[in-house]
Amino acid sequence: MSHPADLGSVKEGSYVILEDEPCRVVQVDRSKPGKHGSAKIRLVGIGIFTNSKRGIVGPAESKIEIPMIDKRSGQIISVNQSTYQIMDMETFETFETQLADEEIKSKLQLGVEVEYWKVLDKTKIIRVKG
Numbered sequence: 001m002s003h004p005a006d007l008g009s010v011k012e013g014s015y016v017i018l019e020d021e022p023c024r025v026v027q028v029d030r031s032k033p034g035k036h037g038s039a040k041i042r043l044v045g046i047g048i049f050t051n052s053k054r055g056i057v058g059p060a061e062s063k064i065e066i067p068m069i070d071k072r073s074g075q076i077i078s079v080n081q082s083t084y085q086i087m088d089m090e091t092f093e094t095f096e097t098q099l100a101d102e103e104i105k106s107k108l109q110l111g112v113e114v115e116y117w118k119v120l121d122k123t124k125i126i127r128v129k130g
Helices: none
Strands: 002-006 015-018 021-030 040-047 053-059 063-067 070-079 084-088 094-097 113-119 122-128
Touching: 015 040, 015 053, 084 122, 094 122
Parallel strands: none
Antiparallel strands: 002 063, 015 021, 015 063, 021 040, 040 053, 070 084, 070 113, 084 094, 113 122
8 A cells, every 4th residue: 555745755765665665765866946847856765675776766746655554563473495474463463574674583482572564466574663
């Protein structure tokens, strides 16, 4: 799920959808409006799930999609070679995910409480709690 916003209102550190991938904005460049044109905005973002760099250039009043990020807590109940089974701490539903950053992977063990994000029907472990 997402909602539209003006490209000119996006700030560094916020999240946008670039090329169907939720991205964290790392750079915003604004050019002045010219004699016959409007101000241009150049955004550079890093993908939440792929860590790839993406960019977009457009008028300040053009629309861009802002993702709805659901930040939740869960507990790891199973660890396989590349997947983690997590139980949500509020709803007690279980699901599998394979997305976690390299520095977090060493801390992931059975029974550990984690914070995970659900964005555009994908999940990613963000950090280990405690």
